[in-house]
Amino acid sequence: MGRGYQAVCNECGTQVEVNDGPGMIAMPFRCEDCGKEWWWHFGPGGPMDKEPEPPPCECGGRFTSEAPPRCPKCRSTDLERDPGGYEVMYD
Numbered sequence: 001m002g003r004g005y006q007a008v009c010n011e012c013g014t015q016v017e018v019n020d021g022p023g024m025i026a027m028p029f030r031c032e033d034c035g036k037e038w039w040w041h042f043g044p045g046g047p048m049d050k051e052p053e054p055p056p057c058e059c060g061g062r063f064t065s066e067a068p069p070r071c072p073k074c075r076s077t078d079l080e081r082d083p084g085g086y087e088v089m090y091d
């Protein structure tokens, strides 16, 4: 199960939406360089025997499932969960 939540960048104060963890039919990948999201839609059969084929990011970076969330503005990884923000579960 994955979840989406709001975080705040400790560097510049930008509010960031973070999606974390796999859902039932798709999971978020992030660009290693800029943190942009790309969703891998593997469908209801699950990710097991499938290979993700992420496109190259427009910044030239690579989408992986391991990349940390980043601030879209300053690219910092120093994000703190917004205690007043929403959290949604998806699966």
Ligand SMILES: [Zn+2]
Residues within 6 Å of the ligand: 009, 010, 011, 012, 013, 014, 071, 072, 073, 074, 075, 076
């Ligand atoms: Zn920032």
Ligand SMILES: [Zn+2]
Residues within 6 Å of the ligand: 031, 032, 033, 034, 035, 036, 057, 058, 059, 060, 061, 062
């Ligand atoms: Zn990128």
